[in-house]
Amino acid sequence: MATLASSPELARTAPQTGARPAAIARWLQATAFLVVCIVVVGGITRLTESGLSITEWNVASGVLPPLTEAQWEAEFAKYRATPEYRLEASLGGMSLGDFKFIFFWEWFHRLLARAVGAVYALGLAWFWIRGAIPQGFKPRLVGLLALGGLQGLFGWLMVQSGLTGDMTDVSHFRLSLHLLTALALLAGLVWTALDMRRLARDPAERPAPLTKGSALVALVLFVQLLLGAWVAGLNAGHAAYDWPHMNGRLVPAFDWSSGVLWTLTHDPYLLQWLHRWWAWVAVAALVWLARRVRRADRRASIAVHAAFGTMVLLGIATVMTEVSLWVASAHQLVGALTVAATVWAIHADGIARRQARLPATK
Incomplete structure (x- = not known):
């Protein structure tokens, strides 16, 4: 042995x-x-x-x-x-x-x-x-x-x-x-x-290795970042300025007459709505990741919580201030910091999972 x-x-x-x-x-x-x-x-x-x-x-x-x-x-x-x-x-x-x-x-x-x-x-x-x-x-x-x-x-x-x-x-x-x-x-x-x-x-x-759970979190965050980029590119932040409703409706009626694919990738109204609500999927994934690495690296866990919490608040503020230049810029800044904090936590998760398997090599 x-x-x-x-x-x-x-x-x-x-x-x-x-x-x-x-x-x-x-x-x-x-x-x-x-x-x-x-x-x-x-x-x-x-x-x-x-x-x-x-x-x-x-x-x-x-x-x-x-x-x-x-x-x-x-x-x-x-x-x-x-x-x-x-x-x-x-x-x-x-x-x-x-x-x-x-x-x-x-x-x-x-x-x-x-x-x-x-x-x-x-x-x-x-x-x-x-x-x-x-x-x-x-x-x-x-x-x-x-x-x-x-x-x-x-x-x-x-x-x-x-x-x-x-x-x-x-x-x-x-x-x-x-x-x-x-x-x-x-x-x-x-x-x-x-x-x-x-x-x-x-x-x-x-x-450090990449675990399957962390890879899934990264994928969820990627989708949110992609939606955010499309919202920025199409000026979709101006589609509605109220929250949590959009122009008075929680789930608006969308126009699919141009086709599902075109609407999903070009409709500013739908993309803002998706960016708003996929954010909560991202929050759930990041909470899971932060709790998973809390014992292995408490500072990484705190960084993830602080980053996504601030990002969500700034996202809401961006909408309600009618896309104020400095609020929206702060939202993008914290988005980048959220990526950095998530990578930190994912790295810590890989190290922790590998160390947890070490006794099996004896």
Whole structure:
């Protein structure tokens, strides 16, 4: 019979020379913070209708905003050629000052995107060259770099969708792809940082597994985030401003005449209603997860409860304030924090379930 110490699965290994998991964890956490910032600024960009104000993607020259009046007039002229301006913004008599406001948010959003890419890519190169990456983690770290690149690509494809034809907004499908990829990147950064933290404490630690129960919770939360992205993309937050009713009815009558699939994916009224009530399914799943990890990691449990509780309250407040810019932005911020807290709890759940199975290996 194999003993606990001699079991191949549990055998301790000598620390890798030069590996610096604690430093890598701090770098990943810093990058995750920047991703949260870019999610929030992206939300403000959407809420202020700023996303189409910059019609080109110039990686180097786009770092600086226009510096002269001539440059501002040139950028404004490009925007005036877009469907959004011709069919919508021009009706309100947009001035150059108004354009500068929306330009700022899109420029700042792209600047943060560059910062995320630079911090991650340069950090990865530094740790790689110095041989500081623990064994087995290089593919995962490269994968996160690729995911960040995809997120940027999806952002530009999203912008392009609003610059052609008669579109006055970007595609809500592409917006959701852009946002959910950012949140997936955030989840990967947090998960990997947690693995690195454990590795710094014990070089024999292995990456946390994903349990079936936690995977189901993640799926429930994914659906809620997807619905939220579609609500944002279709301006569906303006479909009703009362709660818990919608325009005086708890369960409104929906128009299915365009087909079930189209209505489920395009009707702002239905999507706001689904986002409202699927939230309670997400709450039930997150309560279950938080209680499940309470003994293993009490702080993770508290973080999940605090995050989803605040997110629900801010969601209701967003509706009742008629989509106030700062309330809605706070709702999106806490949504990102809820993802981070959920990943923390799911990671703790994987560690706890694995440790619970250890006696069976004796």
